[in-house]
Amino acid sequence: MSAPQDGQREKIVVIGAGAFGTALATVIALEGKAGVTLLGRDPALMSDLRNDRMHEAALPGVPLPDALDFSTEPDALDDASIVLFAMPSQAQGDAARHYGPYLHADALVVTCAKGIERSTGRLLTDVLEQALPRHPVSVLSGPGFAADIARGLPTAMAIAAGDPAVAERLAHAVSGRTFRLYAATDRIGVQLGGALKNVLAIACGIVEGAGLGDSARAALISRGLAEMSRLVSAMGGQAETVRGLSGLGDLVLTATSHQSRNLRFGIGLGQGEPADALGGLLVEGAFTAAIAASLGQSHQVDLPITAAVAAIIEGRLDVATAMEQLMTRPITTE
Ligand SMILES: NC(=O)C1=CN([C@@H]2O[C@H](COP(=O)(O)OP(=O)(O)OC[C@H]3O[C@@H](n4cnc5c(N)ncnc54)[C@H](OP(=O)(O)O)[C@@H]3O)[C@@H](O)[C@H]2O)C=CC1
Numbered sequence: 001m002s003a004p005q006d007g008q009r010e011k012i013v014v015i016g017a018g019a020f021g022t023a024l025a026t027v028i029a030l031e032g033k034a035g036v037t038l039l040g041r042d043p044a045l046m047s048d049l050r051n052d053r054m055h056e057a058a059l060p061g062v063p064l065p066d067a068l069d070f071s072t073e074p075d076a077l078d079d080a081s082i083v084l085f086a087m088p089s090q091a092q093g094d095a096a097r098h099y100g101p102y103l104h105a106d107a108l109v110v111t112c113a114k115g116i117e118r119s120t121g122r123l124l125t126d127v128l129e130q131a132l133p134r135h136p137v138s139v140l141s142g143p144g145f146a147a148d149i150a151r152g153l154p155t156a157m158a159i160a161a162g163d164p165a166v167a168e169r170l171a172h173a174v175s176g177r178t179f180r181l182y183a184a185t186d187r188i189g190v191q192l193g194g195a196l197k198n199v200l201a202i203a204c205g206i207v208e209g210a211g212l213g214d215s216a217r218a219a220l221i222s223r224g225l226a227e228m229s230r231l232v233s234a235m236g237g238q239a240e241t242v243r244g245l246s247g248l249g250d251l252v253l254t255a256t257s258h259q260s261r262n263l264r265f266g267i268g269l270g271q272g273e274p275a276d277a278l279g280g281l282l283v284e285g286a287f288t289a290a291i292a293a294s295l296g297q298s299h300q301v302d303l304p305i306t307a308a309v310a311a312i313i314e315g316r317l318d319v320a321t322a323m324e325q326l327m328t329r330p331i332t333t334e
């Protein structure tokens with residue numbers, strides 16, 4: 001399906017009726033430029049959303065617009081020109097295999113998750129493209145809490161596609177008065193920015209929970225950014241991408257706001273809670289830490305903060321020893 005001609009509208013389907021999927025579908029529907037369907041897998045939930053126009057579990061108190069359609073039927077994908085995959089990282093492959101047969105041959109596919117496939121170390125664009133070989137996959141990532149986006153608070157994110165014309169089409173189709181997308185072409189940098197900032201947000205939470213002070217947090221943010229840029233370069237992306245929205249922007253947001261699940265998980269670890277006692281909410285960084293550390297090893301890139309977070313989560317390292325190890329590394333240039 002090529003870009004709609006003048007007068008025609010994009011048809012967007014968002015798969016994944018959690019916080020982010022519902023927020024994206026809401027903000028796009030509010031703008032009114034495109035037709036939007038939220039495709040979920042729980043019939044009772046989707047029926048409630050359609051009737052109540054409220055998703056109390058994911059976005060409490062946020063009204064859902066009348067223009068938003070809800071479905072549990074994969075056939076809703078038949079005429080979708082743009083499909084956003086908004087489920088957790090580790091579920092993206094399964095979802096692509098399940099919904100792939102229903103996609104229109106020309107549908108543009110976008111991954112909206114922030115992570116790395118834990119079992120293989122693959123980026124999510126590679127995971128989706130293997131399952132959907134006819135669909136080049138774009139990436140939506142950057143600073144923005146679902147609740148802020150859905151409430152219409154000003155938010156900006158990056159949309160990266162291999163083809164700049166596709167990135168621009170997606171940016172125009174999804175952007176609105178409160179939600180602004182910047183088109184980019186570095187899919188590796190934009191993805192890794194979103195995945196690694198979660199691990200660094202956990203590190204900042206550990207620092208906060210252990211009472212190590214705001215100066216330590218600032219050091220973690222800037223040295224964490226250096227880690228991000230090293231891994232992005234080693235994996236074929238552009239180091240400067242991490243100074244943008246997906247990278248520095250998202251790191252500042254999630255390393256400082258208590259809305260962040262990754263930060264709150266880290267605070268628990270810093271207060272001495274074991275990782276397995278902190279379950280419940282989705283904490284993408286807890287899945288990413290170990291696989292990112294191992295990607296650092298295989299690409300011969302030094303990721304000391306990421307490796308320390310992985311070791312703390314796995315119970316192999318305590319916070320005091322981690323800090324001592326980080327502070328006594330050889331003195332080097334910035
Ligand atoms: N929340 C936020 O502020 C933001 C989140 N993100 C990213 O978005 C991704 C999703 O996060 P979020 O929405 O918060 O998570 P939630 O836990 O709120 O929701 C996840 C949703 O994914 C659905 N899901 C899980 N597995 C599948 C599957 N195989 N097929 C279809 N749907 C599935 C779940 O459905 P069910 O309930 O049926 O299990 C649930 O509706 C994460 O990678 C996150 O980092 C990005 C930016 C902001």
Ligand SMILES: O=C(CO)COP(=O)(O)O
Nearest residue numbers: 142143144145260261262
């Ligand atoms: O990625 C997010 C905001 O940009 C959401 O962060 P958390 O997953 O840590 O809540």
